Amino acid sequence: MISKFYFSRIIGRPVYQSKQGHRLGRIADLYVDTNYKQPKVTAIKLRGGVTLDSTTIRIKQNGSKYYFLCNSLIGKEITDEGNYLSLVETMLDKQIIDLDGRKVVRVNDLRFAVVPEGLFLIAVDIGLEGLMRRLDMAKPMKKVFQMFHRNLPGRLILWDDVQTMESGENGLKLAAQVKKISMLHPSDVADIIEDLDKDKQMSMFIALDEEKAADVLEEMEPESQVKLIDNLSITKAAGVLEKMPSDEVADIFGVLDQDIVQNLLKVMTKETSEEVQELMEYPDNTVGSLMSTDLVSIDEKMTVEDCFVRLRSEKPEMDTVFFLYVVNMANQLIGTVSLRDLTVAEPALPIHEIMNTDVHTICDHDSLPDLIQMISKYNLPAVAVVDDDHKLSGTVIASDVLYYLLHKH
Incomplete structure (x- = not known):
């Protein structure tokens, strides 16, 4: 009884009628149904175009060698x-995504x-052994490797850790594929997309x-x-950029074609557009260029409870709330409050009673070396x-300063 086998062992193998013994053709392809947890083979395609129901095949x-016997022509x-x-x-021979290794293979x-x-x-085989098996060279290659006391490299990825990349017209199917990938960290998804070819990059x-x-x-x-934005519609690109921090958008606009930048600024909201343009005006090597x-x-008149209401309303990113910045009526900075101090304080307490007035600040036109020195000296997160x-x-x-230093060098 056969329990497991590789696709390379059956591709091109003949299919016979069980009773008459006539050869119906040779296997050209298999179709699987992905509705099952493990894709189930539902049809066998023969060379010439005939497709048989797999339930009729033994x-x-x-x-x-493997032999395929057809009980009835369905x-x-x-x-x-x-x-x-x-x-x-x-x-x-196609690119797929190894969800466990978080890469394209x-x-x-x-x-x-x-x-x-x-x-x-x-499972899918992404190792050298699988390639040699396809070329019918696995046995001689194993002998060569054994001479050096090595094994022929092989690697199987279980189907649960596999994500195919179809770029067809079925948007629902593609969305279902991307759902698994979306669970990964954005940095891993970025690496995966960068490793795909152009069409699949855009589809994903x-x-x-x-x-x-x-x-x-x-x-x-x-x-x-730049490549992605160049290939997106202005409306789609603007919608994505609206969700990004303004300083990141300003950095991207610094390397984009200026005609595209102007078109994007027209489509983006007035508030975001103005923020981005202000940041773009700062010279390189100034604090404003990284701000x-x-x-x-x-x-300063708000209470602790008011601050929590503000946080729940704005839902800021984690890396933007190292401190809450306390300002007066003129928008001048007069203190900071850490999340820890906010959490342990009584809800009705005025914020000016718990704020820290000894605040390290830097001017937007100061140099980046001054900023780096301040962060290093006082070990500041922001x-x-x-x-x-x-x-x-x-x-x-x-x-962001660390990222700047790494890319600078």
Whole structure:
């Protein structure tokens, strides 16, 4: 009884009628139904175009060869509406995503299991052994490796850790594929998209919701950011950029074609457009060039409870709330409050009673070396940025400074 076998062992094998023994043709492809937890083989395509229902096929093994016997000639119609995959067209030699390794890999072979319920795809082979098996060179290559006391490299990825990348017209199917990938960290998704070819890059990126797409775009290399935005519609690109921090958008606009930048600024909201343009005016090597305007500022007359209401309303990103910045009526910075102090304080307590007035600030036109020295000396996670009138302009996060230094060198 056959329990497991590789696709390379059966591709091109003949299919016979069980009773008459006539050869019906040779296997050209298998279709699987992805509605099952492990994709189930539902049809066998023969060279010449005939597609047979897999439930009518029995598999027999004689040594290293496999024989397929057809009990009755029942065709199988494969429609675009179903969740069917052609393994030759969508899997063999194609890029897939290894969700466990969080990278793009190439499929060299496929592993099947035979159980009473049918034939199921259980794993993909991305190792050298799979490629050599396809070329019918696995045995001689194993002998070569054994001479050096090594094993022929092989690697199977279980189907649960696999995500195919179809770029077809079925948007629902593509959205379902991207759902698993969206669960990964934005940095991992960015790496995956950058490793895909151009068409699949666009298909995957467009299928992401705008929030996730913004997080992913932020993690990409500048060259990849430009390529993606160049190939998006102005409306779609503006929608994604609206979800990003203004300083990140300003950085991207610094390397984009200026005609595209002007078109994007026209489509974006007036508030975001003005923020981005202000940040773009700062010269390189100044604090303003790294400053973010995404922060939480609070009025000195607010209570602790008022601050929590503000936080729940704005839902800021984690890296923008190291401190809450307390300002007066003139928007001048007069203190900061940490989340810890806010959490342990009584809800009715006025914010000015718990704020820290010994605040390290830096001017937006100061040099980056001055900023780096301040962060290093006082071990600050973030620094408030003010203008010449001590009005709060923004903040610089230490991780952004580190990112700048790494890319500079």
